[in-house]
Structures are given as C-alpha cells and as structure tokens.
Amino acid sequence: MLYAFLCCHDEAVVNSWTKEEDDAVLAKRAKVTDKLAAQGKLGPALRLMPTTAATTVRMGRDPVVLDGPFAETKEALLGFYLIDCDSLEEAIETAKQIGRDEKVVFEIRPVKLYLPKREVS
Amino acid sequence: MTAVAWIDSVLQSARPQAVGALLRYFRDLDRAEEAFQEACLRALKNWPVNGPPRDPTAWLVLVGRNVGLDDVRRGKKSAPLPADDVISDLDDAEADVAERLDNSHYRDDVLRLLFICCHPDLPAVQQIALALRVVSGLTVKEIARAFLVSESAMEQRITRAKSRVAHADVPFETPGAAERGERLGAVAAMIYLLFNEGYSASGGEAHMRVPLCEEAIRLSRLLLTLFPGEPEIMGLTALVLFQHARAPARLDADGAIILLDDQDRNLWNRDMIAEGHALIEKAARHRRPGPYQVQAAIAGVHAHARRTEDTAWSEIDQLYAALERLQPSPVVTLNRAVAVSKAQGAAAALAMIEPLAAQLGAYFHFFGVKGGLLMQLGRAEEARVAFDQAIALARTPAEAAHIRLHLDRLMKDGQTPEKKISQDVGSPKARSSLV
Numbered sequence: 067m068l069y070a071f072l073c074c075h076d077e078a079v080v081n082s083w084t085k086e087e088d089d090a091v092l093a094k095r096a097k098v099t100d101k102l103a104a105q106g107k108l109g110p111a112l113r114l115m116p117t118t119a120a121t122t123v124r125m126g127r128d129p130v131v132l133d134g135p136f137a138e139t140k141e142a143l144l145g146f147y148l149i150d151c152d153s154l155e156e157a158i159e160t161a162k163q164i165g166r167d168e169k170v171v172f173e174i175r176p177v178k179l180y181l182p183k184r185e186v187s
Numbered sequence: 188m189t190a191v192a193w194i195d196s197v198l199q200s201a202r203p204q205a206v207g208a209l210l211r212y213f214r215d216l217d218r219a220e221e222a223f224q225e226a227c228l229r230a231l232k233n234w235p236v237n238g239p240p241r242d243p244t245a246w247l248v249l250v251g252r253n254v255g256l257d258d259v260r261r262g263k264k265s266a267p268l269p270a271d272d273v274i275s276d277l278d279d280a281e282a283d284v285a286e287r288l289d290n291s292h293y294r295d296d297v298l299r300l301l302f303i304c305c306h307p308d309l310p311a312v313q314q315i316a317l318a319l320r321v322v323s324g325l326t327v328k329e330i331a332r333a334f335l336v337s338e339s340a341m342e343q344r345i346t347r348a349k350s351r352v353a354h355a356d357v358p359f360e361t362p363g364a365a366e367r368g369e370r371l372g373a374v375a376a377m378i379y380l381l382f383n384e385g386y387s388a389s390g391g392e393a394h395m396r397v398p399l400c401e402e403a404i405r406l407s408r409l410l411l412t413l414f415p416g417e418p419e420i421m422g423l424t425a426l427v428l429f430q431h432a433r434a435p436a437r438l439d440a441d442g443a444i445i446l447l448d449d450q451d452r453n454l455w456n457r458d459m460i461a462e463g464h465a466l467i468e469k470a471a472r473h474r475r476p477g478p479y480q481v482q483a484a485i486a487g488v489h490a491h492a493r494r495t496e497d498t499a500w501s502e503i504d505q506l507y508a509a510l511e512r513l514q515p516s517p518v519v520t521l522n523r524a525v526a527v528s529k530a531q532g533a534a535a536a537l538a539m540i541e542p543l544a545a546q547l548g549a550y551f552h553f554f555g556v557k558g559g560l561l562m563q564l565g566r567a568e569e570a571r572v573a574f575d576q577a578i579a580l581a582r583t584p585a586e587a588a589h590i591r592l593h594l595d596r597l598m599k600d601g602q603t604p605e606k607k608i609s610q611d612v613g614s615p616k617a618r619s620s621l622v
Binding site: 076077078079081082083087115116117118119121131132133134153154155176178179 | 196197199200201243405408411415416421424462465466468472
C-alpha cells in the first residue's frame with residue numbers, strides 16, 4: 067500500500083527557525099528517509115512555499131479565487147495533483163478545468179523543493 | 188531540536204499575537220509585556236512536564252491575562268506567580284479563549300501593536316527599536332548591538348519611545364476599513380525601514396545587522412498571513428525577499444560593497460527569489476499596482492537574470508516610469524536613468540538626470556551616477572569632479588571606498604570609456620526616501 071504523509075507544522079514557528087535549525091531538522095529526517103530510499107520505498111517528496119504564497123480556488127457555479135491557503139474545516143483533504151504550470155494564471159485555469167461541475171476546493175501552492183523518487187542503486 | 192529550543196521558537200513566534208491580545212485586555216503596553224513575560228516563564232516550567240498545549244498562543248494569552256489580572260487586583264506590578272491550580276483545567280479555558288481569539292481578532296491586535304510603534308512623533312530609528320523590542324521581543328542588548336550603540340543608550344531610547352506612545356491615543360475598537368488601510372500603510376513603511384536599517388550596513392558590522400533583515404521578513408510575512416488579500420503587502424514581502432536573497436553576494440571579504448552588476452549570482456538565495464516571484468504574480472492579479480509591488484517587480488527583473496548581461500533593462504526602465512507616476516521623486520528618476528543608460532546609452536541617461544541637480548545636490552548617489560555616466564562618455568575631468576563630490580557626501584566608509592575605486596580606474600586609464608556605472612541599482616537605501 068502506498069501512503070501519503072502530509073506534514074503539518076506551526077508555520078510561524080518554522081518561519082522563525084534559523085537556517086541552521088532548519089537544516090538540522092532536514093538532516094535528522096534524512097537519516098530515516100535515506101534508509102527508505104535505499105530500500106526503494108521512498109516516493110517523490112516535496113516542500114511547499116509558505117501559505118502566504120497560496121491561492122485558493124473554490125469551485126461552484128461561479129468559481130471564486132481567494133488569496134491565501136484553504137481555511138475551512140468542513141472539507142477534508144482527499145488527494146492532490148502535482149502539475150507543471152507556466153504561471154499562476156495557468157494554474158488557476160487548470161484547477162477550474164479539473165474541478166468543473168464539482169463543489170471541490172483547490173489550494174494552489176507553489177512547490178519550493180521537489181525531490182523525485184530515487185532509484186535503488 | 189531540543190524541547191527548550193522548541194519552546195523558545197514557539198514563544199517567539201506567538202509573541203506578536205499574544206502581546207497584541209494582552210494589550211487589548213490591559214490597554215497598557217508595559218502591563219501587556221510583563222503579563223506575556225510571566226506567561227512565558229510559566230510555559231517554560233509547565234510545557235516540558237505537561238506537554239505543549241494545542242494552541243500555544245491562546246494558552247499564553249489566557250495565562251498572561253490571569254497573571255495580569257492578579258497583579259491588577261493586588262495593585263502591584265511584581266506579584267509572584269499564581270499557584271498552579273489557578274490555571275488548572277486549561278483545556279476547556281483554552282478552547283474558550285481560542286474561539287474568541289480567532290484570526291480576525293488577532294489580526295487587528297497585531298496590527299494595533301505594530302501601529303503603536305509607528306507613532307508619527309517618533310523618529311524612524313525609535314519606531315524600529317520599539318517594534319523590535321515590543322513586537323519581535325529582541326532583548327535591548329540585541330537591539331543595541333544591531334544599532335551599534337551601547338546597551339544603556341538603547342535602553343533610554345526605548346524607554347523614551349514607550350512613554351511617548353503611552354500617551355498616544357490609539358483607539359482599541361475594531362478599526363474601520365479606511366483606518367485599517369492607513370494603519371497597514373504606516374506599518375508597511377516601518378517594516379521596510381527596519382529592513383533598510385539592516386540592509387544598508389556594510390563592512391565588519393554587516394553580519395550583526397542580518398537579524399534586522401530577517402525580522403523584517405518575518406513581520407512582513409506575518410502581516411501577509413493576517414491580511415492575505417492585500418497586494419501591497421504581497422509586494423512588500425516580495426521586495427524584502429528579493430533584496431535579502433542577494434545578501435550573500437553583496438560584500439566582499441573585506442566588507443566592501445559589490446555592485447549588483449558584479450555580484451556572483453550563484454550565491455543568491457533561489458528559494459527566496461522563487462517565493463518573491465510567486466508573490467508578485469499573486470499581487471498582479473489584483474490589478475491595483477502600488478509602490479511596493481513595482482519596486483518588487485524591479486527587484487524581480489534583476490533576480491530573474493542569471494547573468495548581468497541578461498538583465499531586461501527596458502523592462503526596468505518601464506517599471507521605473509510606472510513608479511515615477513505612482514510616487515514622483517527625483518530619486519526614482521535617478522534610478523530610472525541607470526536603466527536608461529543600459530538600454531539607450533549614457534548620453535540619454537545624463538540628459539535625464541541633469542535637471543535633478545538642484546534637488547539632489549546633497550545626494551551621494553546622484554554624483555556617483557553622474558560620475559559614472561561622464562566616465563562612460565569619456566569626459567574624465569568632469570567625472571573626477573563628480574566623484575569627488577560623491578566622496579564628500581558618502582555616509583559610510585564602504586560608499587567612499589567604492590567611489591575611490593572608480594577614481595583609481597580613472598587615473599589609470601582615463602582615456603578608456605568605462606562600462607561600469609557607480610550605482611548599486613538594487614540598493615533599497617537609494618529608494619528608502621520614497622516610502
């Protein structure tokens with residue numbers, strides 16, 4: 067079974083880390099994920115830009131585009147796409163196409179760091 | 188990360204919201220700060236034992252309020268900590284206070300706290316120092332170090348600033364839209380001043396000032412989290428990110444300024460640049476351009492060019508033209524002239540800045556740019572005069588040293604037209620008079 071691990075953190079706290087602290091957290095995690103990669107168990111991983119870079123598209127008869135992250139608690143996170151778009155405009159348009167005739171909400175968040183699946187050597 | 192380090196970073200990041208909320212309760216800055224301090228002491232004792240609370244900020248506000256009320260009842264400020272049972276059953280109370288302190292409350296609390304620091308009677312440096320002490324929670328020692336003054340001098344400045352704002356009449360009611368907009372504008376300007384204070388340092392002191400830039404970025408992001416739909420706050424955040432991205436490339440080993448054109452662009456922080464681009468793209472969708480957005484866009488064009496020669500100068504020229512319309516100023520025109528010199532040549536740029544002489548007669552960068560343009564046109568003697576004037580007006584040894592470098596080149600090969608223009612195009616200091 068493939069599992070997705072969604073990392074939730076207090077963003078203000080993470081933003082207040084120094085580079086050294088941030089690096090230390092990543093190095094600590096890498097000890098685990100490197101082993102998983104060696105076993106061929108680690109899929110793609112990524113780090114998102116801060117929520118301030120997010121744009122949310124709420125689908126409906128007239129889709130609404132909002133600044134900031136998805137904030138409602140009624141809806142739950144059920145899946146995600148990783149799509150290469152040339153601009154935010156294109157990303158919003160893509161969301162509208164995918165979510166046509168649904169009541170889905172898309173939070174569009176630029177990816178800061180993308181690590182594709184590592185092949186077992 | 189150790190437990191204590193974790194608690195420290197939580198306390199630091201909760202501070203603006205918590206002190207802002209406590210200020211609303213007590214309507215007294217000193218009391219709010221003391222109450223927060225007490226709550227932090229209690230957190231350091233309590234959290235390692237009982238585990239961290241679900242909502243640390245709400246916990247700190249609740250405990251701080253109880254401690255503060257206790258002090259008020261006793262009629263003295265330095266009361267001992269209340270017994271643990273006073274703040275037992277925190278779970279329920281925490282949920283209660285968390286509900287009442289939703290985002291919309293916090294955002295006006297934080298804005299009010301920042302706005303109080305922007306009191307128009309306070310000189311810029313005092314505004315910044317006060318914000319660093321009250322909002323960011325830096326120690327007086329840290330702030331004194333960043334401003335290169337003694338601790339006691341900084342202590343005095345902050346005390347004076349505090350007593351001034353204590354008499355300021357900032358209403359505690361939820362502000363209306365117009366008032367909120369005004370406060371946002373003042374706070375954004377203060378955050379940019381804070382950034383410039385850190386950015387304009389040079390030489391041996393530069394590394395001490397980096398925390399000021401980082402704090403400005405943190406406050407700017409905080410403001411954007413609270414007001415996610417404000418394009419100018421997106422612009423401000425993008426602007427400070429773009430500029431700070433260049434920090435690792437701005438000074439050489441001796442602390443001398445390296446011009447934008449000559450910087451090793453591989454040293455620029457690509458994460459910050461990408462975030463800056465994402466933010467100006469978001470802002471552009473609002474079609475409400477403003478000075479921060481345009482300045483961020485200019486910094487973004489520079490950041491986008493992997494090599495100096497790839498810079499889209501005509502785009503920068505157009506952006507400065509837009510900035511001139513939004514915020515007419517001779518300094519903006521001077522900056523625009525630098526872009527024009529790259530796109531159309533030195534003669535066009537010189538014609539553009541000559542009418543500014545009367546207004547910028549005491550401005551270091553004016554003579555630096557003028558000298559550079561004259562040098563390019565092969566007018567060595569006039570260039571030398573302009574550079575001499577620039578040196579006389581330099582504010583830092585690094586600025587003067589930089590112009591002397593040009594003079595040396597001029598002495599050596601005065602006949603050869605020089606390509607370089609002595610203007611750090613990206614320097615926010617050159618634009619700081621705009622905001």
